Amino acid sequence: FVNSFGAGALQAGGFGPAAAHGHGAEPGTSPPTGDRPVTDLTAAPHATAAAGETVQVVLSAQRQRLTLPSGKTVAAWTFGALGGPAIVARVGDTLSVRVTNVDIDSGATVHWHGYPVANAFDGVAGVTQDAVRPGGQYLADIPMSQPGTYWYHTHQRSSDGVVRGLYGTLVVQPETGPTEDVDLTLPVHTFSGSVVLGTSDVLEERVVEAGRSVRLRLVNTDQTPHTFAVRGAPFRIAALDGMDVASRSLRDRSVVVAAGGRVDVVLVMPDAAVRVGVASARKAGIALLPRAGADVPALSIPATAFDPLSDLGPALADSAPRSAADAAIDAALHGDGFDVERTLILDRLPRIVQGAPNYAYTVDGRVYPHIEPTIVDAGDVVRLRFVNRSSETHPMHPHGHAVRVLSVDGRMPEQPLWLDTFDVGPGEVWEVALYADNPGIWMDHCHNLEHAALGMVTHLAYRGVSSPFEHGGPAGNQPE
Numbered sequence: 001f002v003n004s005f006g007a008g009a010l011q012a013g014g015f016g017p018a019a020a021h022g023h024g025a026e027p028g029t030s031p032p033t034g035d036r037p038v039t040d041l042t043a044a045p046h047a048t049a050a051a052g053e054t055v056q057v058v059l060s061a062q063r064q065r066l067t068l069p070s071g072k073t074v075a076a077w078t079f080g081a082l083g084g085p086a087i088v089a090r091v092g093d094t095l096s097v098r099v100t101n102v103d104i105d106s107g108a109t110v111h112w113h114g115y116p117v118a119n120a121f122d123g124v125a126g127v128t129q130d131a132v133r134p135g136g137q138y139l140a141d142i143p144m145s146q147p148g149t150y151w152y153h154t155h156q157r158s159s160d161g162v163v164r165g166l167y168g169t170l171v172v173q174p175e176t177g178p179t180e181d182v183d184l185t186l187p188v189h190t191f192s193g194s195v196v197l198g199t200s201d202v203l204e205e206r207v208v209e210a211g212r213s214v215r216l217r218l219v220n221t222d223q224t225p226h227t228f229a230v231r232g233a234p235f236r237i238a239a240l241d242g243m244d245v246a247s248r249s250l251r252d253r254s255v256v257v258a259a260g261g262r263v264d265v266v267l268v269m270p271d272a273a274v275r276v277g278v279a280s281a282r283k284a285g286i287a288l289l290p291r292a293g294a295d296v297p298a299l300s301i302p303a304t305a306f307d308p309l310s311d312l313g314p315a316l317a318d319s320a321p322r323s324a325a326d327a328a329i330d331a332a333l334h335g336d337g338f339d340v341e342r343t344l345i346l347d348r349l350p351r352i353v354q355g356a357p358n359y360a361y362t363v364d365g366r367v368y369p370h371i372e373p374t375i376v377d378a379g380d381v382v383r384l385r386f387v388n389r390s391s392e393t394h395p396m397h398p399h400g401h402a403v404r405v406l407s408v409d410g411r412m413p414e415q416p417l418w419l420d421t422f423d424v425g426p427g428e429v430w431e432v433a434l435y436a437d438n439p440g441i442w443m444d445h446c447h448n449l450e451h452a453a454l455g456m457v458t459h460l461a462y463r464g465v466s467s468p469f470e471h472g473g474p475a476g477n478q479p480e
Helices: 158-164 320-336 449-453
Strands: 054-067 073-078 087-090 094-101 111-113 137-143 148-153 167-173 182-191 194-197 203-207 213-220 226-231 235-240 254-257 262-268 274-278 281-289 340-353 356-363 374-376 381-388 394-398 403-408 422-424 429-435 441-446 457-462
Touching: 054 087, 073 158, 148 158, 148 213, 148 262, 158 449, 167 182, 167 213, 194 274, 194 281, 213 226, 213 254, 226 262, 254 262, 320 381, 320 403, 320 429, 340 374, 374 381, 381 394, 422 429, 441 449
Parallel strands: 054 094, 087 167, 182 213, 203 281, 340 381, 374 457
Antiparallel strands: 054 073, 094 137, 111 148, 148 167, 182 194, 213 262, 226 254, 226 274, 235 262, 274 281, 340 356, 381 429, 394 422, 394 441, 403 429, 441 457
């Protein structure tokens, strides 16, 4: 066994030994003590002066006994509503967020999954803030600079809190408003064995006039992949993890969404019913009907899944916020080289976790808080290789950055593919790149949160940044 109990690498004033090399540094050397606390990093990348509205958001962590549409009751933890409150804003708006804790004894935070917030607002207990205890509050003003489908959840004991229901959705529309006639956000979550799609564990019906355009925002808030089906109309994939893509017209394709991932599906409503659901709950879901009383077909799951490496069409012109990142990565690939490179070995090994022996989930043979961070400087171009030597899928999620997928087992995508959550399957090797444009201390972890709680957490740490917060301590900070 390797002893993996203690204060760990991420403490105020430093991170322990560096795991990456760059700018002449040798692997294993210690970065200098940070002189910029994470609490000072309040300016998000690409944010501009607010030109829209201020959207007031109150998220009150609390215990609730909820009655699902099927009649089943569940003892949940929520931010005030089942799967919500659902937040909708436009580019240019500012979220004025107030997080309170009514009665969650272990504490709560809010992490904005996939959204490029400033590091001070990342919501990770023990890294960017203390957990909000009962009776406490946390305030943040977050500019909306990037459209897309995102979600939020607690990052204090998240392996427990998220499963119990401390999550919600965030949809950021373009400045001009929705691009489709009908826009539906459908998070999937499992409560005590009941799969809820949107806010229902039974089939719901909605009348949509034939010829209308429909966007379905599929959000996986569970711990493992979900397989969705859209039957009754051809569709295209319009966005992955909030970033626009161009897919071919698809039919007879299932859509697999990684834990924490999001897929936007767009279709034109036909003169017949369209059925949307998940393989894990075929009697639930949503039926889009061209008229009330139309026949609703049974849900079947196509055997062939959408493949983002091969089913995307000609590349879209990159949006302005991503152009610098794409240009820097292209330059690194075609001659300039990467500033930082690291290979991360994902495995399952016997280790000591929080003072007790366990069959842990490891990165490079270690468990949190003893996994070395990847040290970068602002402006670095970083190549990461994730090698999965275990028999389980690991949905890896770097905070604060999207990554551009370079290859999966040597297969390259047909167009630039940006993700913030990606499933590294058993035996797979994913090679991804990121552009270091958002200074801070950022978690990079498996979003099967049980795996994270058992060790699979590392960090992307900018040189010169420190944290005044600690794991444990008076606040009881436990990010996973």
